[in-house]
Amino acid sequence: MGKAFWGLLTIMLVALAQGSAPALSQTSTIGQSGFPVPRFVSLKSDRVNVRVGPSREHRIEWTFVRAGLPVEIVQEFDNWRRIRDWEGAEGWVFHSLLTGRRTGLVTPWEAGGTTPLRADARSDAAILAELSPNVLVDVDSCEGGWCSVSARGYSGWIDQTRLFGVYPDETFD
Numbered sequence: 001m002g003k004a005f006w007g008l009l010t011i012m013l014v015a016l017a018q019g020s021a022p023a024l025s026q027t028s029t030i031g032q033s034g035f036p037v038p039r040f041v042s043l044k045s046d047r048v049n050v051r052v053g054p055s056r057e058h059r060i061e062w063t064f065v066r067a068g069l070p071v072e073i074v075q076e077f078d079n080w081r082r083i084r085d086w087e088g089a090e091g092w093v094f095h096s097l098l099t100g101r102r103t104g105l106v107t108p109w110e111a112g113g114t115t116p117l118r119a120d121a122r123s124d125a126a127i128l129a130e131l132s133p134n135v136l137v138d139v140d141s142c143e144g145g146w147c148s149v150s151a152r153g154y155s156g157w158i159d160q161t162r163l164f165g166v167y168p169d170e171t172f173d
Helices: 003-018
Strands: 039-043 048-051 060-064 070-077 080-084 090-094 103-106 115-118 127-131 136-143 146-151 154-159
Touching: 070 103, 127 154
Parallel strands: none
Antiparallel strands: 039 070, 048 060, 048 090, 070 080, 080 090, 103 136, 115 127, 115 154, 136 146, 146 154
């Protein structure tokens, strides 16, 4: 039988074994790696190939070209991770191309406008900077609907709902 058939069979078996990709609102489970699925991670390299299936034999669907971008792991199969980007596109990457470093993209879904970076975790706190859409930030922690972030020489707090790379009401240090 052809490679296409075996590739499709592999994907179907992975889907049956792992279940379909969980939605953002679903409860996480523990994946083969021992870490929760789904979870956010970031790209380790400036060049990350995203494949249609969990092996090097599967064709490359697209390539990320920016290290640090946040992606969501929605499934695991051996050393492969099925990821989802902020636009909802999904594909498979090798685990070593990902890192547990938490990052966020500021409002990538908005075409314009800015998001305030505040001095404290309060909507009335002083504004330290205005961040444009698609600014990449390091996320240090999130609590009470606010995330402590740093980017471009600034550190402060941003409303958690303005970031892709963290779950709503997620708390971590």
